[in-house]
Amino acid sequence: MVDRTSGVPAFRQVAADLREKITAGQYAPGSQLPSERDLVETYGVSRPTIRDAVNVLRTEGIVVAEHGRGVFVRPPASIQRISRNRLSREARERNEGAFLADAAALGFTPSSSVKVNFEAADNRTAGYLDIEPGDEVTVRDRVMRANGLVVQLAVSRLPRALTRGTAIEEVDTGKGGAYARLEEAGHLIGRFAEHVGARMPTPQEASALQVTPGVPVITVTRVAYGQDGKPLEMNDMVLPADRYELSYEWEAD
Amino acid sequence: MVDRTSGVPAFRQVAADLREKITAGQYAPGSQLPSERDLVETYGVSRPTIRDAVNVLRTEGIVVAEHGRGVFVRPPASIQRISRNRLSREARERNEGAFLADAAALGFTPSSSVKVNFEAADNRTAGYLDIEPGDEVTVRDRVMRANGLVVQLAVSRLPRALTRGTAIEEVDTGKGGAYARLEEAGHLIGRFAEHVGARMPTPQEASALQVTPGVPVITVTRVAYGQDGKPLEMNDMVLPADRYELSYEWEAD
DNA sequence: TAGTGGTCTAGACCACAGC
DNA sequence: CTGTGGTCTAGACCACTAT
Numbered sequence: 110m111v112d113r114t115s116g117v118p119a120f121r122q123v124a125a126d127l128r129e130k131i132t133a134g135q136y137a138p139g140s141q142l143p144s145e146r147d148l149v150e151t152y153g154v155s156r157p158t159i160r161d162a163v164n165v166l167r168t169e170g171i172v173v174a175e176h177g178r179g180v181f182v183r184p185p186a187s188i189q190r191i192s193r194n195r196l197s198r199e200a201r202e203r204n205e206g207a208f209l210a211d212a213a214a215l216g217f218t219p220s221s222s223v224k225v226n227f228e229a230a231d232n233r234t235a236g237y238l239d240i241e242p243g244d245e246v247t248v249r250d251r252v253m254r255a256n257g258l259v260v261q262l263a264v265s266r267l268p269r270a271l272t273r274g275t276a277i278e279e280v281d282t283g284k285g286g287a288y289a290r291l292e293e294a295g296h297l298i299g300r301f302a303e304h305v306g307a308r309m310p311t312p313q314e315a316s317a318l319q320v321t322p323g324v325p326v327i328t329v330t331r332v333a334y335g336q337d338g339k340p341l342e343m344n345d346m347v348l349p350a351d352r353y354e355l356s357y358e359w360e361a362d
Numbered sequence: 363m364v365d366r367t368s369g370v371p372a373f374r375q376v377a378a379d380l381r382e383k384i385t386a387g388q389y390a391p392g393s394q395l396p397s398e399r400d401l402v403e404t405y406g407v408s409r410p411t412i413r414d415a416v417n418v419l420r421t422e423g424i425v426v427a428e429h430g431r432g433v434f435v436r437p438p439a440s441i442q443r444i445s446r447n448r449l450s451r452e453a454r455e456r457n458e459g460a461f462l463a464d465a466a467a468l469g470f471t472p473s474s475s476v477k478v479n480f481e482a483a484d485n486r487t488a489g490y491l492d493i494e495p496g497d498e499v500t501v502r503d504r505v506m507r508a509n510g511l512v513v514q515l516a517v518s519r520l521p522r523a524l525t526r527g528t529a530i531e532e533v534d535t536g537k538g539g540a541y542a543r544l545e546e547a548g549h550l551i552g553r554f555a556e557h558v559g560a561r562m563p564t565p566q567e568a569s570a571l572q573v574t575p576g577v578p579v580i581t582v583t584r585v586a587y588g589q590d591g592k593p594l595e596m597n598d599m600v601l602p603a604d605r606y607e608l609s610y611e612w613e614a615d
Numbered sequence: 616t617a618g619t620g621g622t623c624t625a626g627a628c629c630a631c632a633g634c
Numbered sequence: 635c636t637g638t639g640g641t642c643t644a645g646a647c648c649a650c651t652a653t
Contacts, residue, residue, distance in 0.1 A: 118641060144619060155643050157410070160620090168421050168576070169562050177619050177650030298614040305610070307560035307578045307603035309422050312378075323421075325560045325578035325603065333614075350560035350578065357558070357610045361551040361586075371622060397638060408624050413639090430631035430638050619651075630640075 110153050119154050123162035126152075131171060131182055138184040142172065145180075170323035170351070183321070217255040223280050224250040227269060234266055237332055237343040245269040247278055249287065252317065259318050262347040271296060271341060288333065291341055299336035303357075305329050307350060318349045325350045363406050372407050376415035379405075384424060384435055391437040395425065398433075421576040423604065436574075444608055470508040476533050477503040480522060487519055490585055490596045498522040500531055502540065505570065512571050515600040524549060524594060541586065544594055552589035556610075558582050560603060571602045578603045 111119045130136050143151065148159045163180055166172045174180045228248050235242040246266045253261040265287065267277065275290045276282045282290055288298060310318065310326045318326070329346040364375045383389050396404065401412045416433055419425045427433045481501050488495040499519045506514040518540065520530065528543045529535045535543055541551060563571065563579045571579070582599040 120641080146619085155645090157644090158642060161641085163620095164417075174620060175651085176621065177652080179619060179651095300611065300613055302609060302611040305558055305580070305608040306606070307580050309576055309578065323562060325562065327558070327560050353559070355558040356555060357612075358553065358555040359610075359612065360553055373622080399638085408626090410625090411623060414622085416639095427639060428632085429640065430633080432632095432638060616653080617651100618653105619649100621649075622647085624644105624646080627643080628641085630638100632636100632638075634635085634637105 110151075119152070120158050120161035120165065123148070123152050123154065123159065124165040127162065127166060128169075128171060131166075136182050138182050140182050141178075142180040142182070167321075168323040170321070173321050219253065219255060221251050221253040225278060225280055226250075230266075234343065237330070238266065238268055238340045240268055247272040249277070260349065260352060262314065262317060263344055265342060265344040267291075267342045287342070291333075296341050297336045298333050298341065299338065300334040301331060302334070303329050303331045305355065310347070314347055318347070320349045320351070327353055327355070329355070363404075372405070373411045373414035373418065376401070376405050376407065376412065377418040380415065380419060381422075381424060384419075389435050391435050393435050394431075395433040395435070420574075423574065423576040426574050444606065472506065472508060474504050474506040478531060478533055479503075481519075483519075487596065490583070491519065491521055491593045493521055500525040502530070513602065513605060515567065515570060516597055518595060518597045520544075520595045540595070544586075549594050550589045551586050551594065552591065553587040555585045555587070556582050557585075558608065563600070567600055571600070573602045573604065580606055580608065582608070 111122045113119075115122070127136075127142065136142060142148075142163075145156055145159050145163065148162075149156050152159065163172065163174065167174060171183060172180050173183050226248050227245055229243045230238065230240055230246045232242050234240075234246060235244065238246070240246075245268075247269050249265040251263045251265070252259055253263065267287075271291065271294070272278050275294055277287045277290050292298065306328045307325050308328065310320060310324075314320075314326060320326070327348045327350050329344075329348065331344045331346065332340055333342045333344075335341050364372045366372070368375070380389075380395070389395060395401075395416075398409055398412045398416065401415075402409050405412065416425065416427065420427060424436060425433050426436050479501050480498055482496045483491065483493055483499045485495050487493075487499060488497065491499070493499075498521075500522050502516075502518040504516045504518070505512060506516065520540075524544065524547070525531050528547055530540045530543050545551065559581045560578050561581065563573060563577075567573075567579060573579070580601045580603050582597075582601065584597040584599065585593055586595045586597075588594050
C-alpha cells in the first residue's frame with residue numbers, strides 16, 4: 110500500500126518498493142513479477158499508475174516486460190572483457206582482424222556482414238582523418254554477430270586515396286583484414302587512439318543490437334595513425350553496454 | 363496527425379515526428395517545444411498519449427521537462443575529454459592528483475569532499491587487490507565538483523597494510539595525492555589498467571550527479587600496480603556520460 | 616480460452632513558474 | 635492569475651502467449 114500523505118508520488122513509491130524487493134532477492138533474477146492487475150490490488154492504485162512504476166524499473170534496466178507473458182527480473186548479462194592489446198601486428202597477421210581475434214579468444218562463432226560504399230567526408234570525418242570536408246572516403250559498414258546474435262556495429266572510414274586498387278574496397282578484405290592491406294600498400298600503422306563515450310541507443314541501434322530499452326551503448330571511435338603520424342582510418346563502433354567491458358593498460362611512465 | 367492504420371502506436375509516431383523535427387533543426391537546441399495541450403490538438407490524441415511520446419524523448423535524453431515552464435530541446439553537453447597521459451609521474455609531482463590535473467587543463471574551479479574509512483574487503487575488492495576477502499582496506503570516498511557542480515564520484519580502495527602511518531589515511535593526502543604518498547613509502551607505481559563500462563545510474567547516483575533521467579554513466583575501475591606487479595590501489599569512478607569522453611592511445615607494436 | 620502486457624481515452628486535481 | 639508539467643483514475647480494447 111502507498112502512503113498518500115508522504116508527498117512522494119504513488120508510482121515512485123511502488124517502483125521503490127519493487128526495486129527493494131528485487132535487490133533483496135525476494136524477486137530473484139529471471140523470476141516473474143506479479144501481474145500488473147495483481148499489483149493494482151496489492152498497492153491500491155490504478156493500472157496506469159502501476160505501469161508508470163514498472164516503466165521506471167524498465168528504463169533502469171532492472172526488469173524486462175514480455176508481451177503476453179509477464180514482467181521478469183533481468184538476470185545479469187554475461188560481459189565480454191576486451192583488452193586493447195589485441196591490435197598487435199602479430200595478431201593482425203595471424204587472422205582476419207580485431208573482431209575475429211576476439212572470437213578466437215572468447216570462443217564464440219563469429220559472423221559479419223559488410224557493405225562498402227563511397228561518400229563525401231562530413232566535418233567530423235574530415236577532422237579525424239585530417240582531410241577536407243567533401244573529400245571522398247571509403248566507408249565500410251559492418252554488422253558483427255556472435256553465435257548469430259548482433260553484438261557490435263562498426264563503421265570504418267578511410268581516405269579513398271589510400272584504398273584505391275586495394276581489397277579494402279571489396280567486401281572481403283582477405284587474410285589479415287583492412288589493416289593488413291593498408292600495411293601492404295606501404296602505410297605502416299604507428300599508433301592507435303580510442304575515444305570512449307556512452308549514450309542511449311537510437312531506435313535503429315536498439316533494434317539492430319536487440320538491446321532492451323534502458324540499456325545504454327558504449328561508443329568507441331578508434332583512429333589508426335601511420336608511422337608518420339597521419340591518420341589512416343577511423344572506426345566508429347557501437348557496443349551494447351550490458352555485454353561489453355573495455356580494458357586498457359599502460360606503463361606508469 | 364497520426365496514422366491510425368499503420369499499426370505503429372500513436373505515441374511512437376508522435377515521438378518519431380518530434381525527434382525528426384528536433385534533429386532537422388525545426389526545434390533548435392535550447393528552444394521550447396509546444397505545450398502538451400497544444401500537441402494534443404496538433405496530433406489529435408489525448409494528453410496521456412502525448413506524455414508517453416514526450417517521455418520517450420526524455421529517456422532518450424533529447425529533451426528535458428521543467429515543471430511549470432515547459433519542455434526544452436536539450437543543448438549538447440560540453441564534453442570533457444580526458445586522456446590517460448594525465449597520470450604521468452611528472453603530473454603527479456606537479457599537483458594533487460588526476461582530478462586537479464584535469465581541472466588545470468580544462469580551466470574550471472575544482473573542489474572535492476572526501477570521507478575516509480576502513481572496511482573488510484568484499485570478493486570483488488579482494489580479487490582486484492589480490493588479497494583475502496575480509497582483509498582490511500582503506501576506503502577513500504570522494505565527490506568531485508567543477509564550479510560547484512558534481513561531475514564525478516570516486517571510491518578508492520587500498521590494502522590497509524600499505525597506508526598505515528601515511529597521509530593516505532587522512533582526508534588531506536597532501537601535495538601529489540595518494541599516489542605520491544604511496545611512492546614515498548617505497549611502492550613505486552609500474553602499471554595502470556582501466557576497465558570501462560556503462561550503465562544506467564542508480565537513483566542515488568542520478569541525484570548526486572544531477573543527471574537527467576535517460577543519461578547513462580560511464581564506470582571506470584582503475585587499478586594501479588607496483589613495479590613488482592602487485593596491485594596497490596583500485597579506484598571505482600562514476601562519470602555522467604553526457605559530460606565525459608575518455609581517450610586512450612598506444613603504439614601499434 | 617484465459618491471462619498477460621500494450622495502447623488509449625477524457626477527464627480531474629495538484630504543484631510550480633512567471634507575469 | 636494563467637499556463638505549464640506532474641500525477642492519477644476507471645475504465646476500454648487490442649495483441650500476444652500459453653494451455
